[in-house]
Amino acid sequence: MVSFDHREPGTPAATWTPFLDAVTPRPVDLADVAAVVVVAPHPDDETLGAGGLIATAADAGVPVHVVLVTLGEGSHPDSPTTTADELAAVRAGEFRDALVALHPDVTAGSLGVPDVGLREQPETLRDALVARLDATAEASGGRTLLVAPWQGDGHRDHRVAGEVAEAVASGRPEVDLVSYPIWAWHWDRPDAPAAPWDTAHALALSDDVLDRKRAALAAYRSQVLPLSPAPGDEAIVDERHAAHHLRDVEWFFGTAVRTPASSRSRESFDAHYARKPEGWDFDGSWYERRKRAVTLAALPRERYRSALEIGCATGVLTAALTERADDVLGTDIAAAPLDRARTRAPLARFLQAALPDDWPEGTWDLVVLSEVGYYLSDADLDRTVDRVLGSLADDGVLVACHWRHPDDEAVSSGDAVDARLAERWPRPALVRHVEEDFVLSVLPGPGVVAVARAEGLVR
Template sequence: MVSFDHREPGTDPAAWVRSTADLETDPTTLDGVTSVVVVAPHPDDETLGAGALLATAADAGLPAHVLLVTRGEGSHPDSPTTTPERLRAVRDDEFRTALRILHPAASATVLDVPDGGLREHPDVLRDALTAHLAATTGRVLVVAPWRGDGHRDHRIAGEVAEEVVARSDAAELLAYPIWAWHWDDPQDSAMPWDRARALPVSAAVLERKRSALAAYVSQTEPLSPAPGDEAIVDDRHAAHHLGPIEWSFAVDTSASRSRESFDAHYERKPEGWDFDGSWYERRKRAVTLAALPRERYRSALELGCATGVLTAALTERADAVLGTDISAAPLERARHRAPAARFVQAALPSEWPSGRWDLVVMSEVGYYLSPVDLDATIDAVLASLDDDGVLVACHWRHPDDEAVSSGDAVDARLAERWPRPALVRHVEPDFVLSVLPGPGVVSVAAVEGLTP
């Protein structure tokens, strides 16, 4: 996660104007769109990130709906003059005023997730967006935060939107930046400018966007002269959003991380990640192995085995082990590290290995799969897992710029798709681990004869 302080001056807006002046991009268009849905983690995100789009949709007679995730009560945590409860009411009123200015006919749903708490409540947004798309006909344009924006709520909102849109037949997704304008460097930008979309903003639309932002008095002006009451969106930051172009990024929700991307990673870092030296990696591996409900397995499959560090440990617990990876380079190291195992280069889910397994391990690989490919991989595991077998899935919970989704999203989808409850679900700030059983799995105590 990017660390930034909104009170710092941040990147000069003029620097972004210069860096994007000659950028060749596709336009943002509403051609063929029948409705617009904007995901706003906080009141004012809809205006800053998609205000011109909402106004343009209104002028085109297109319906729009805003999913407001939180009421933004955490915007001034150090204020000596107000409370989160008071800010909830103020920002709710400001939101409704701003939305009327941008799109008088737009509807809105307030999800009431605690400000800063979307990571703990992603299902609230997931369910609401899924239900809205299911009830909407025609081609829907969903607009949500760019998940690399640097704010945790923005990241989770972007990830959830990608996941839901990927499972919709009639929706497409654009991602808007908010805080990236503040912390990013135009000379070495983290934003995906190769996927940029530009919406020209007319003078009339810009004036409506400016008026809508001005409705957020609690954010654009200090609450008081006291420290802790500073404006969140001061004039310098507002300038990023009040120009002649409203920027967003197209999101391809159908593609898993490519083989070429992994090949390039291993060319830079032949060991991939610090599997041997990192205490985090060693501890996570120990937790994974400790979670296995049986002492010994007949046939184990490890998906995304990388350089074979975990694979080598699995050979001590299984009679036969097969490791797969999308890239050839790490498999050469894996063969030396785990000579008792077999290895096959394979992309998931299209190159699924033949065989039956009573142990399948998916460690740090699920979030590199598109939602469609993740579902197909889950189906393949279920089809090839013996009745007394288990799937062990362990995933990093922090941002990964190369990931398609997140560890939490993968774990949630596994729980949703798996036909039986998890035997083990271990959650800590860094990773989540679930052990999902086949129909013939019984408890360790039952196997040992310790229960009646």
């Protein structure tokens, strides 16, 4: 994720003007749109990024609904005069006033997710969007335009909101998705832009609509004006930031036409182990040791008959699994780490295999997928789930644990993998542990019951 400071001078709005004049965007066409749904991670995002679109659509009689994810109570963390709870109440009122300024017919709902907390509960937004889009489709039967933050905008809540919106929209042919930048105007540079301008969409704003957008932004007094003269109470969206958003054109990004990502290659793993024979610091890192302990503690049975570890690397977790299972098979796409794994875990069996294609024969009551899923393409991850379901005993479990921070070698993310596993798995997770660094899910077979029930402690 991009690191930036909104207090820095950043890129002036005027610097973007020659660049934007040279862009040939696709128009935002509302002609056959039956409804517009806007995702706002914080109060004012909807106005800054899509206020003109909201007003224009509502003027045309198109129903517009804004999904407010958080109340933005974390906008002034160092304020000596205003608490987070006070800010939440203030910003909720400003949000209502801003929507009225854009158009009185706009509706909204608030999800109450903590500010900068969407990564910990993306399902809250996902469920709300699914319900809203289902209701919209049933009511109108036409196309819905879903408007969300650009995933690369640089703010964690913006990224997750964009990812969730994209995931929800991807399976709905009646939904079109466009994304708006907020902070990218500040940190990005027109001479070397990171944003996907080849997918640009634009909406020209009438003078009346632009005036209403100005009025809506002015309603956010807690953001456009200092809370007080004290340090820590400075304006967040001062005039230099507002200038990016008060143009007579609103800019959006569409969905890029991309070739589906391939799974990470065997050659890249071979190169990694050539540089770092131990792969990752499995033994020395407290993060790795703690994560391994959490993974083992999450297993609902004390003992297993047969365990399969997908992507075992140098066998550190494999060795621990041999203390919990009668038979353990570790697989890895690369040959080099398996030599170390055989020494580290002499009681286990090992197989070089590119899964899911080289799936081993057998039935497993424990399958472990740790820090591997985000190296698989969407198609290969789906096929892996199918392979697990086809070879898992009724009393077996799939344990999936994944890093949640960026990985330059990954083709997706830990959160995306966890969401896809939950979507594809036929039963609810028995365990789901989420923290800032990793997400762990235990997905059960049909014969798995809770530990206390299995031990007869409850009936």
